[in-house]
Amino acid sequence: MIEDRHVMLAIRTLAKSCFVLLLGRESKPRIIFRGRASGYQICVSPAENLAYLVGTAEPHLQKTITKYVKSGDTVYDIGANIGYVSLSLAKQVGPKGSVIAFEPLPRNVDLLRKNIEINKLSNITLLDLAASDKCGEAVIRLAENPSTASMVWHRNNPSATEIVVRAIAIDDLVKAGELNYPRFVKIDVEGAEGAVLRGMRRTITSSQPVLFVECSDAGRETAWGMLRELGYRCQSAITREWVNTFEEYRHSDFIWMPAE
Numbered sequence: 001m002i003e004d005r006h007v008m009l010a011i012r013t014l015a016k017s018c019f020v021l022l023l024g025r026e027s028k029p030r031i032i033f034r035g036r037a038s039g040y041q042i043c044v045s046p047a048e049n050l051a052y053l054v055g056t057a058e059p060h061l062q063k064t065i066t067k068y069v070k071s072g073d074t075v076y077d078i079g080a081n082i083g084y085v086s087l088s089l090a091k092q093v094g095p096k097g098s099v100i101a102f103e104p105l106p107r108n109v110d111l112l113r114k115n116i117e118i119n120k121l122s123n124i125t126l127l128d129l130a131a132s133d134k135c136g137e138a139v140i141r142l143a144e145n146p147s148t149a150s151m152v153w154h155r156n157n158p159s160a161t162e163i164v165v166r167a168i169a170i171d172d173l174v175k176a177g178e179l180n181y182p183r184f185v186k187i188d189v190e191g192a193e194g195a196v197l198r199g200m201r202r203t204i205t206s207s208q209p210v211l212f213v214e215c216s217d218a219g220r221e222t223a224w225g226m227l228r229e230l231g232y233r234c235q236s237a238i239t240r241e242w243v244n245t246f247e248e249y250r251h252s253d254f255i256w257m258p259a260e
Contacts, residue, residue, distance in 0.1 A: 029118050036062045036088035040119045043082070043111055052084045060237045061085065061186070061212060064255055065092050068210045072096045074180045076170075076209075078131045078196055079103070079188040083112040083124075089186075090124050098123055100179060104130035104140060104165035130167040131189070133198035138167035169199035181207035188214040194222030205230060208258035212237060215254055224249050231259035 027045040035055025051057035080101035237253040
């Protein structure tokens with residue numbers, strides 16, 4: 001069994017090397033070959049983000065989108081990064097649907113905006129804001145790996161770079177009529193999911209969306225307590241087994257289902 005895993009790993013490594021050799025390492029608009037966003041273009045380097053191009057990035061999230069997102073839906077992508085999930089959602093909701101993409105980091109915002117423009121998509125609205133539990137300014141810290149930029153982590157890391165961004169509570173935007181209620185919400189915010197959920201409690205209560213949440217140690221207690229209180233049931237996004245105890249709710253991806 002261990003030998004088989006080593007062989008598979010070697011095959012994947014070789015396949016990636018061949019793809020990178022064929023496509024090049026330059027970051028530029030490239031066609032997505034497979035997956036929910038197939039046919040769209042995304043500005044990436046194959047050496048860094050080959051999974052986006054070949055459709056192997058977050059397969060359990062892609063399956064969740066296929067199952068729970070319908071044509072014409074309004075959906076939120078909270079922590080949109082450069083927009084791979086937003087593109088997948090945009091294709092699923094179609095021209096009559098709407099994707100609201102929240103992304104506060106300037107570098108990611110620039111790339112996400114570019115990816116929206118090169119695909120000529122009018123059904124993605126980009127908000128360069130950090131979803132949180134209050135309005136104002138927030139600090140995001142970037143460490144060695146930019147994909148782990150967080151409002152929660154890296155506080156004791158002297159090498160981390162701090163960026164001040166604008167934060168908003170989604171409940172305030174919905175109450176002001178600036179956002180429609182969502183049918184599906186994806187939350188991947190590197191430890192800050194508790195604050196995001198607190199800031200959209202009224203919205204969740206009113207619209208009962210399906211929630212796809214990346215669970216972290218920092219936000220798990222808030223997420224578990226609040227969503228269970230609202231009558232939601234939790235399911236592993238990977239195994240699709242029900243998660244019935246707080247002890248089982250640990251760092252992974254989960255689907256929160258509203259009461260029938």
